[in-house]
Amino acid sequence: MNFYKSSILKPYLTTHTLAPENQETPIHHIKRWVTPRKYVYRRNHFSYPTLTPNFFLLSVEGKVKHPLIFNFNTLLSMPSTTAAMVLECSGNKRSYFDPKVYGEQWKDGAISQGIWKGVPLRHLLTLAGLESSVKEVVFEGHDYGPRTDLEGIFSYARSLPLDKALHPDTLIAYELNGKPIPFKHGYPLRLIVPQWYGMASVKWLKRITVIDHEFRGPFQAIDYVYYPHKEDNSEKRPVTNIHVNSTIQQPMPYQLLDTGTHKISGIAYSGEGKIQEVKLSFDGGKTWDSANLKEPYNSPYSWTFWDYTWKVNEKGEYIIMSRAKDSKGNIQPLKAEWNRRGYGYNAIYAIKVKVE
Amino acid sequence: MNFYKSSILKPYLTTHTLAPENQETPIHHIKRWVTPRKYVYRRNHFSYPTLTPNFFLLSVEGKVKHPLIFNFNTLLSMPSTTAAMVLECSGNKRSYFDPKVYGEQWKDGAISQGIWKGVPLRHLLTLAGLESSVKEVVFEGHDYGPRTDLEGIFSYARSLPLDKALHPDTLIAYELNGKPIPFKHGYPLRLIVPQWYGMASVKWLKRITVIDHEFRGPFQAIDYVYYPHKEDNSEKRPVTNIHVNSTIQQPMPYQLLDTGTHKISGIAYSGEGKIQEVKLSFDGGKTWDSANLKEPYNSPYSWTFWDYTWKVNEKGEYIIMSRAKDSKGNIQPLKAEWNRRGYGYNAIYAIKVKVE
Numbered sequence: 165m166n167f168y169k170s171s172i173l174k175p176y177l178t179t180h181t182l183a184p185e186n187q188e189t190p191i192h193h194i195k196r197w198v199t200p201r202k203y204v205y206r207r208n209h210f211s212y213p214t215l216t217p218n219f220f221l222l223s224v225e226g227k228v229k230h231p232l233i234f235n236f237n238t239l240l241s242m243p244s245t246t247a248a249m250v251l252e253c254s255g256n257k258r259s260y261f262d263p264k265v266y267g268e269q270w271k272d273g274a275i276s277q278g279i280w281k282g283v284p285l286r287h288l289l290t291l292a293g294l295e296s297s298v299k300e301v302v303f304e305g306h307d308y309g310p311r312t313d314l315e316g317i318f319s320y321a322r323s324l325p326l327d328k329a330l331h332p333d334t335l336i337a338y339e340l341n342g343k344p345i346p347f348k349h350g351y352p353l354r355l356i357v358p359q360w361y362g363m364a365s366v367k368w369l370k371r372i373t374v375i376d377h378e379f380r381g382p383f384q385a386i387d388y389v390y391y392p393h394k395e396d397n398s399e400k401r402p403v404t405n406i407h408v409n410s411t412i413q414q415p416m417p418y419q420l421l422d423t424g425t426h427k428i429s430g431i432a433y434s435g436e437g438k439i440q441e442v443k444l445s446f447d448g449g450k451t452w453d454s455a456n457l458k459e460p461y462n463s464p465y466s467w468t469f470w471d472y473t474w475k476v477n478e479k480g481e482y483i484i485m486s487r488a489k490d491s492k493g494n495i496q497p498l499k500a501e502w503n504r505r506g507y508g509y510n511a512i513y514a515i516k517v518k519v520e
Numbered sequence: 521m522n523f524y525k526s527s528i529l530k531p532y533l534t535t536h537t538l539a540p541e542n543q544e545t546p547i548h549h550i551k552r553w554v555t556p557r558k559y560v561y562r563r564n565h566f567s568y569p570t571l572t573p574n575f576f577l578l579s580v581e582g583k584v585k586h587p588l589i590f591n592f593n594t595l596l597s598m599p600s601t602t603a604a605m606v607l608e609c610s611g612n613k614r615s616y617f618d619p620k621v622y623g624e625q626w627k628d629g630a631i632s633q634g635i636w637k638g639v640p641l642r643h644l645l646t647l648a649g650l651e652s653s654v655k656e657v658v659f660e661g662h663d664y665g666p667r668t669d670l671e672g673i674f675s676y677a678r679s680l681p682l683d684k685a686l687h688p689d690t691l692i693a694y695e696l697n698g699k700p701i702p703f704k705h706g707y708p709l710r711l712i713v714p715q716w717y718g719m720a721s722v723k724w725l726k727r728i729t730v731i732d733h734e735f736r737g738p739f740q741a742i743d744y745v746y747y748p749h750k751e752d753n754s755e756k757r758p759v760t761n762i763h764v765n766s767t768i769q770q771p772m773p774y775q776l777l778d779t780g781t782h783k784i785s786g787i788a789y790s791g792e793g794k795i796q797e798v799k800l801s802f803d804g805g806k807t808w809d810s811a812n813l814k815e816p817y818n819s820p821y822s823w824t825f826w827d828y829t830w831k832v833n834e835k836g837e838y839i840i841m842s843r844a845k846d847s848k849g850n851i852q853p854l855k856a857e858w859n860r861r862g863y864g865y866n867a868i869y870a871i872k873v874k875v876e
Contacts, residue, residue: 173539176532179546181772183529190535266774266874312778313876416537418622422668518622520669 177203180268184208184309185348188273191431192413197460197469198248199276201341206348207253207274209320209383210309213368219306219352222336226302226374229293236352239283239336246281247333247358249465250433254361254388254403257500257509265506272411275433277467280356282337286330288372294326297376301329303355306368314382322366322388323379324357333358333465336369358465359405359435361508363388391504406435407510408496410442410470410488417515426474428455430486430513433467437490442470445485449498449512452487476519485514533559536624540564540665541704544629547787548769553816553825554604555632557697562704563609563630565676565739566665569724575662575708578692582658582730585649592708595639595694602637603689603714605821606789610717610744610759613856613865621862628767631789633823636712638693642686645730650682653732657685659711662724670738678722678744679735680713689714689821692725714821715761715791717864719744747860762791763866764852766798766826766844773871782830784811786842786869789823793846798826801841805854805868808843832875841870 175190189205220236253274304321350367357364410432443452455470489495500511531546545561576592609630660677693712706723713720744759766788799808811826845851856867
């Protein structure tokens with residue numbers, strides 16, 4: 165008569181705002197290498213656009229020899245690439261900055277992993293033929309709306325430098341996890357940029373414009389910029405690659421545990437490098453012990469799950485720290501580099517637990 | 521062709537743990553006076569019990585003249601009371617204590633409001649006939665399991681002093697919002713104790729035992745006790761009434777706003793008294809301005825929604841504070857009384873926003 169199966173014990177997205185919709189992945193409870201579609205975090209600047217037939221057309225224009233319009237079905241028939249990729253919002257973990265910063269107070273879950281399939285962008289650019297003066301490629305989505313800091317209505321638009329646009333795995337994606345991309349994640353066509361934070365992966369892709377100068381739209385030149393100082397804009401630089409990072413999924417911060425053996429588990433990821441090691445410390449960072457990296461960990465853009473068996477016989481309070489290092493030598497710092505808009509947080513992850 | 525209606529923009533419960541299930545109400549997005557059943561926070565000590573026919577029987581035993589067993593259908597046919605009541609976990613807002621405390625890191629959503637219907641407990645106690653030596657009434661649920669701090673298996677059990685047990689609105693409830701109580705919230709029978717924090721409202725009620733002494737079960741004598749000191753148990757006292765409290769639902773903490781007019785909205789509630797006023801401060805508590813209390817606000821155990829129209833023309837950072845006062849003169853303090861297990865947090869609510 166137990167009609168409540170364990171399958172009913174499911175986590176939910178964590179709601180931040182609904183207008184626009186910003187909800188994070190329940191990352192502490194996601195144990196699958198590929199994030200199920202319904203658990204992919206939702207991050208929007210505006211309310212959802214209204215789907216029209218135009219969404220199935222994609223133009224490539226600007227400094228090209230042959231301006232082209234591709235339709236959705238044509239794209240489906242072109243050579244495709246499929247890859248597992250982490251998508252992380254650059255504001256992920258923003259709530260941990262000290263001093264606190266304004267904006268969505270993401271905890272650990274503005275991150276997901278998906279299997280994306282699509283046409284490499286460079287194939288379309290080759291068909292259009294780049295002019296020699298080209299510097300950047302601009303991507304405009306169908307979503308638009310007001311900003312708090314400027315008068316007017318703006319489309320969401322971002323640019324990539326030419327080399328990133330020509331990266332073999334920068335995709336015009338049409339599938340997520342083997343199905344059409346959910347509308348909330350950019351259906352029918354979404355730009356997917358490997359290694360970079362999610363702001364680069366423009367949803368509901370409308371237009372690709374090749375330009376010979378630097379793009380200065382507000383989502384490029386105001387947002388998604390690291391401002392290291394509270395009051396002035398000196399030393400600013402653009403947000404690009406995902407920083408090396410790790411998150412302890414279990415146990416939870418401030419959890420009460422009994423004495424005995426506990427599994428500590430988590431994720432680790434980095435933009436450019438492969439995760440090479442994850443180490444844990446129980447003594448405030450004096451000594452570090454290696455966690456077990458779990459298969460599959462060879463996908464170039466994927467996250468890595470890890471775990472560690474912790475035997476604890478002594479009651480008391482413990483700080484557990486995790487620190488990831490990638491194949492490029494990037495390693496999580498003890499303190500994240502503070503910046504005014506709160507991007508790229510990647511300090512060593514630390515939780516406190518009490519054994520009683 | 522817009523097949524994504526705004527109704528799809530729905531909030532979710534915020535997941536803390538799944539074993540046992542602890543998920544909070546998305547309180548910042550709940551605008552309805554009665555919380556829809558699916559949004560009622562879930563707070564468990566153990567995994568869910570297995571429903572058996574015994575769940576439909578309720579015994580009243582101990583220091584009574586006529587030990588009785590009531591079955592579910594008999595209870596349905598008895599005189600009933602229906603009331604709107606706030607149910608708040610005593611650990612709600614625990615995450616705000618400074619210094620931090622261990623346990624579930626609830627934010628603002630371990631609170632919901634429901635319309636509960638059931639038989640007044642005192643009716644059953646009258647039928648059973650109390651002996652003159654009676655001091656407390658013990659309520660045992662069907663849920664059980666291990667604890668982190670003690671060896672063995674424990675049922676969830678709590679007691680009430682006799683006067684609270686005889687309160688006319690202390691109910692053996694069988695309906696929530698006009699339907700049978702959802703299993704996760706105590707189906708078929710749940711004790712509902714008005715004015716007290718939720719730990720008193722024992723789910724899956726199994727047995728009522730009248731006793732002539734003080735009940736010392738671990739959920740009475742160890743948990744749900746205010747321990748004001750970090751290291752010793754002096755000055756401890758039991759958790760009982762819900763403290764006067766308020767929460768700003770909108771805007772969100774650290775939200776970016778434009779200049780102009782914004783609605784500030786929230787809830788206020790108290791255990792014993794009616795909410796008499798909610799005041800807001802924009803200058804760190806030097807001056808306070810009254811919020812508008814919204815109807816219906818006369819139910820003795822319900823929360824009150826309030827709002828305030830804020831015109832802001834000057835850019836900058838603002839602290840918005842809300843402070844509720846009840847008809848007994850209870851008022852939210854500037855700092856909540858710290859206690860080792862983190863119960864009863866009710867400091868003046870304060871958020872920072874930036875107008876840009």
